[in-house]
Amino acid sequence: MALLFTVALAILLGWTLAVAISRQRTLDRLRDATGATDTDDIERLVRHALEQADDARWQAEQTSHDTGHLTELLTAGVVRLRDDLTVEFANGAAHVMLERRPGTMTGRTALEAFVDARIEGIARTAMELGSATGELTVRSSDGPTVTVRARRSPVSGIWLVLEDVSELRRLQRIRAEFIDNLSHELRTPLTTISLLAETAAREAESATPRLRDRISKIEIETGHLTQMVNELLDLSRIESGSAQLLLDDVDLVRVARSNAERLRLFAERQGLRIVLDVPERVRPVRGDEDRLGQVLINLLHNAVKFSPDGGDVVVGVMEGARDIRVWVKDPGIGVPAADRARIFERFYKVDRARVRGRGGTGLGLSIARHVVESHGGRIWVESEEGEGSTFTFTIPFAPVGAPAPAKEITAAESRAGT
Ligand code: ADP
Numbered sequence: 001m002a003l004l005f006t007v008a009l010a011i012l013l014g015w016t017l018a019v020a021i022s023r024q025r026t027l028d029r030l031r032d033a034t035g036a037t038d039t040d041d042i043e044r045l046v047r048h049a050l051e052q053a054d055d056a057r058w059q060a061e062q063t064s065h066d067t068g069h070l071t072e073l074l075t076a077g078v079v080r081l082r083d084d085l086t087v088e089f090a091n092g093a094a095h096v097m098l099e100r101r102p103g104t105m106t107g108r109t110a111l112e113a114f115v116d117a118r119i120e121g122i123a124r125t126a127m128e129l130g131s132a133t134g135e136l137t138v139r140s141s142d143g144p145t146v147t148v149r150a151r152r153s154p155v156s157g158i159w160l161v162l163e164d165v166s167e168l169r170r171l172q173r174i175r176a177e178f179i180d181n182l183s184h185e186l187r188t189p190l191t192t193i194s195l196l197a198e199t200a201a202r203e204a205e206s207a208t209p210r211l212r213d214r215i216s217k218i219e220i221e222t223g224h225l226t227q228m229v230n231e232l233l234d235l236s237r238i239e240s241g242s243a244q245l246l247l248d249d250v251d252l253v254r255v256a257r258s259n260a261e262r263l264r265l266f267a268e269r270q271g272l273r274i275v276l277d278v279p280e281r282v283r284p285v286r287g288d289e290d291r292l293g294q295v296l297i298n299l300l301h302n303a304v305k306f307s308p309d310g311g312d313v314v315v316g317v318m319e320g321a322r323d324i325r326v327w328v329k330d331p332g333i334g335v336p337a338a339d340r341a342r343i344f345e346r347f348y349k350v351d352r353a354r355v356r357g358r359g360g361t362g363l364g365l366s367i368a369r370h371v372v373e374s375h376g377g378r379i380w381v382e383s384e385e386g387e388g389s390t391f392t393f394t395i396p397f398a399p400v401g402a403p404a405p406a407k408e409i410t411a412a413e414s415r416a417g418t
Contacts, residue, residue, distance in 0.1 A: 077146075077162030081123055085110040088157060097146055097162050098138060115139070119148055119160070126150035126158050135165070145169050176240035183233040190229060194222045224360075231363040234294075235346060238370045245374060249284035250292060252324050252395065253317050259296040260315050263304065271310035274300070282319040285395045291371045292395070295379075298364035299328040299391045305360070307332030307388070320394075323377065327392040334385040343381065344369040368393070 027042065034045040068089070071078040077094030081087055090105040090113070098105075098114055105113040110120040118136050125132035131151045138144050145166045152158050197219045204212050237243035260274045267274050296315070303313045311331035318325045335343060339350045346366040365379075372379045372393045383389035 075164075077160075079105070079113075079160040079162070081110055081158045081160065083127070083156050083158075085120070085123060085127070085158075087113045094160075094162055097144055097164055099143065122148050122150050123158055123160060126152050126160075173240065176236045179232055179236040183229045183236070186225075186229045187233075190222060190226050194219070194226060197222055228361040228363070231361050231367060235363050235367050235370070238367060238374070245288040245291065247286055248289060250287045250289045250395075251282065251284050252292065252326055253278045253280075253282050255289060255293050255296060256315050256317050256326060259293050259300060263297065263300045267300075267304045267313060270304055270307070272304055272307055273312050275312045275314045277314050277316040279317065279319065282317060282324055283397060285324055285375075285397055287375050287395055288371075292375070295368040295371050295393060296326065296328070298368045302360075302364060302391075303328050303330035303332065303389075306330065322398075323394040323396040325392060325394050327390050329388065329390040331388040334387055334389050335381055335383040336385050340381055340383065344379065 027039065030036070030042045030046070034042060036042045036045055068091075071089075071091040074091065075093055077097045078089075078091045079087060079094050080089040086109050087105045087107065092102060094100075095102050095105060098116070098119075100113070100115075110123050111117060114120060116136070116138070118134065122132045122134045131149075133147065133149045135145065135147045138146055144164045147163045147165050149161045149163075150158055197215060201212070201215045201219060204215050207215075234243070256278055257276065260276055264274050300313065300315065307313065307330045309331070313331075314327075314329040316325075316327045316329070335350060339348075342348045343350065344365045347362040348366075349360075349362040369379050372395070375395050377393055377395045379391070379393040381389055381391050
């Protein structure tokens with residue numbers, strides 16, 4: 001009995017000692033972590049830490065609440081996906097845009113929630129690459145047209161923002177159709193006027209110089225009007241996506257040579273030489289030869305138009321690792337710094353008084369930008385006022401990650417279809 005009592009006492013003592021040591025260790029660790037000197041200090045600091053944790057929890061709840069509240073006020077759809085692509089949150093606008101009943105998206109997989117593999121695809125791409133965008137028409141052909149922007153959160157999950165752009169696209173279509181119809185209607189009478197002016201010019205050889213001068217002005221102005229109408233038509237087709245790119249292997253050195261040749265006479269009449277700075281050969285790019293030629297013609301035309309004092313216009317081509325670079329350098333009046341970013345907008349012209357008599361439509365550079373960007377390239381200008389300008393564009397060999405042209409067909413497909 002005494003033995004049993006002694007063993008039990010020993011166990012009890014051992015256990016009490018173990019608890020005391022463990023407690024001391026915990027206290028030591030707390031002392032180390034907090035820098036406190038005595039037990040009261042530790043208690044005060046622990047209480048403070050707990051209060052702070054409570055505050056933080058309350059603030060997190062409040063922020064989450066506010067975010068939910070705020071997104072309900074937005075007309076844009078907002079969806080948050082977890083890393084496994086299940087919906088953590090979706091606001092009311094997202095449900096309306098995607099034609100889902102209120103509250104039916106949360107907790108479902110992206111595919112179940114959106115019932116649209118394209119949106120899920122955009123989310124997946126954002127998960128892989130950090131961000132992605134796309135535009136789609138929801139289900140039925142008369143459903144809303146929605147742009148989707150997805151971005152991976154730096155912490156976890158993905159945010160999707162959806163915007164209904166149906167009305168914007170409808171108005172753009174109406175505008176494009178209007179310009180298209182108008183240009184077509186204007187073309188026929190313009191062709192007639194142009195032919196009549198040409199005939200009148202031929203028949204007026206014996207007429208007074210004044211009459212001949214007037215007829216020649218009619219010819220020039222009709223030419224301007226015809227160019228404007230053609231450019232308007234071109235731009236509206238390119239913008240609406242109805243202008244298809246005819247893709248083929250394009251040798252940009254050949255394009256540069258042939259278009260420099262086309263404008264040589266026009267340049268010489270203005271006392272300008274067109275000089276080529278091109279290598280023997282470059283790798284071909286995938287593109288639409290006529291459209292790329294049109295870009296060069298627009299740039300060369302401007303270079304000549306805006307270089308009143310003669311000199312050399314240089315057309316250069318250079319092969320890079322990922323793209324071909326083409327430039328047109330002129331010794332002309334230059335583009336003021338304030339206008340450089342805007343001259344690629346449609347109808348934008350630098351101070352009209354400055355270029356009196358050389359005015360065009362203000363559409364050439366806008367068309368050039370559309371064509372270059374639809375090939376996945378870039379176009380820009382470097383210029384010094386009064387010293388000249390260099391317009392450069394690049395066409396990538398493989399337009400990886402570039403926005404695909406609205407519609408594209410290969411030259412072979414086009415030939416097969418005609
Ligand atoms: P357009 O030449 O028909 O007016 P563009 O879109 O081709 O229209 O050019 C827009 C404007 O940019 C021009 O009106 C002109 O003010 C300016 N610009 C374009 N190219 C040059 C150039 N090479 N040198 C100076 N200014 C230029």
